Amino acid sequence: MKVQGWLFLLCGLFFAAVDVAYWFWTKSATGQGEPVGTTAMAISVGFAFMIGYYLMFTARRIGDQPEDNKQGEISDGAGEIGFFSPSSWWPLFLCLAAAFAFAGFAIGLWMFLIGLFMVVMAMIGFVFQYYRGNFSH
Template sequence: MKIQGRMFIWLSVFILAVAILYGVWSKEPAGTTALFLAFGLSIMIGYYLAFTARRVDAMAQDDKEADVADEAGEVGFFSPHSWQPLLLAAGGALAFLAVAMGWWIMYFSAPLILVGIFGWVFEYYRGENQNQ
């Protein structure tokens, strides 16, 4: 995790230099703003990774003598099947369509988004996936 933190911090230094150079050279506000926002995002991620690396044990990726198999194991729990992301995607697509076409479409997208979020959060509290 220390390596990723350093990578993002160095990336943010590079993006800051490019943002300053681009802003002075082009005098174009949209691209300059986007580069400064990219700098902010990169420095936030780098700081978080560097801060977290001090609190957790060293991982295999921090050891130069480690093998790929040293980090093997359980990655986490993932749902085997769920229809809720599809419902959320449809609701999100309609919400973005509402911005472009007309706000009245939001009346159709808001219920889809709310039902999708509710279903995804409480997916393991009902039905065949219910914990005993």
């Protein structure tokens, strides 16, 4: 995970340099850079640093992984990675609820609030799908 963490941190540095260059490039006669693009790239810098920090922090807690070994083979990473739901309808419901909520931005507050409720319910169903019914432990 250290490699991925460093990759995101370096991407954040690159985005920061590009953001500064973009701001200077778009400076108008008034002396201000273009605010929308500069802000969007600044958010990219923040996201890259946030993900890089998380990966580096997690790498310190769980120790070296097979991908951190420079002499490692592909087969070193073989084995079970995790559990992935084979057939779940909850991602579809979550996406539909999110689409409904985002459409509420354009249509009205009432629709957004209904969509927000639907998103919360779909997230609860998605998270707890294996805690009830045939799949409960």
